[in-house]
Amino acid sequence: MKLSGPVSKMHTCLEGRSVLYTLPVGNEKLSMNQLLGLQLSIRFTGQISCIKCGSKTKKSFAQGYCYRCFAAAPETEECVLRPELCRAHLGQARDMQYAKLNCLTGQYVYISVTSGAKVGVTRQKQLLTRWADQGAERAATIALAPNRYTAGLIEVILKEHFSDKTSWQKLLKYPAPKDIDIAAEAARACVILPESLRQHCLHQQIAAELEYPVLGYPAKITAANLDKDSCAGGKLCGIKGQYLIFEGGQVINIRKYGGYHIEMEW
Numbered sequence: 293m294k295l296s297g298p299v300s301k302m303h304t305c306l307e308g309r310s311v312l313y314t315l316p317v318g319n320e321k322l323s324m325n326q327l328l329g330l331q332l333s334i335r336f337t338g339q340i341s342c343i344k345c346g347s348k349t350k351k352s353f354a355q356g357y358c359y360r361c362f363a364a365a366p367e368t369e370e371c372v373l374r375p376e377l378c379r380a381h382l383g384q385a386r387d388m389q390y391a392k393l394n395c396l397t398g399q400y401v402y403i404s405v406t407s408g409a410k411v412g413v414t415r416q417k418q419l420l421t422r423w424a425d426q427g428a429e430r431a432a433t434i435a436l437a438p439n440r441y442t443a444g445l446i447e448v449i450l451k452e453h454f455s456d457k458t459s460w461q462k463l464l465k466y467p468a469p470k471d472i473d474i475a476a477e478a479a480r481a482c483v484i485l486p487e488s489l490r491q492h493c494l495h496q497q498i499a500a501e502l503e504y505p506v507l508g509y510p511a512k513i514t515a516a517n518l519d520k521d522s523c524a525g526g527k528l529c530g531i532k533g534q535y536l537i538f539e540g541g542q543v544i545n546i547r548k549y550g551g552y553h554i555e556m557e558w
């Protein structure tokens with residue numbers, strides 16, 4: 293079978309605890325879990341289209357944008373990566389309409405177990421999607437802040453006590469550590485916060501355990517680079533976060549190649 297067109301990040305949904313992946317390629321949406329164990333090849337044609345405006349671009353910025361959109365679109369504003377810099381609560385944003393839906397709404401501060409325990413912030417509606425996107429095997433909410441800025445303030449304090457990063461190498465080589473008591477960690481996080489922020493802590497945590505379609509973890513991994521080699525693939529032995537894991541240890545971060553035109557064969 294063959295599919296071609298611009299690719300974008302995989303969509304996820306849950307069936308029980310199992311994460312189901314769908315990969316958009318051109319106008320098609322491919323169920324990825326069914327490809328597990330099969331030979332799969334991905335070839336980059338050399339063309340990139342901006343995931344926002346669709347225009348051709350030589351280089352992709354922030355995982356799929358042309359330079360113009362990267363510099364002006366609300367999706368790439370500073371507060372996406374650093375919530376504490378959000379100014380929407382002061383009435384300032386690239387696009388206030390967008391900010392109303394994305395920054396001036398409830399934001400969860402959570403703890404998740406990816407390569408280790410880490411803290412993060414996400415929009416209220418995005419919670420499970422966010423956890424699946426990062427390959428978290430377990431996660432629990434800590435607080436529900438009224439806007440992105442406040443969630444950022446909480447995260448900044450928690451970052452002094454918890455990691456906020458995932459080691460992608462560890463994530464793709466091992467299952468998540470089992471010895472982290474996530475409920476206890478979430479409770480510990482709340483105690484650290486000053487009174488003014490602790491009021492946003494949740495009495496009733498939302499917790500989840502997620503299972504990824506992984507047949508086996510490779511001993512060594514190398515990241516595919518479509519810009520350099522234009523090809524990636526092999527026998528698909530796992531999907532975790534936004535990564536495809538191939539037998540032999542090649543991995544590809546699909547999200548990184550948003551807007552890349554590919555030819556996929558399996």
Ligand SMILES: [Zn+2]
Nearest residue numbers: 342345358361
């Ligand atoms: Zn664009």
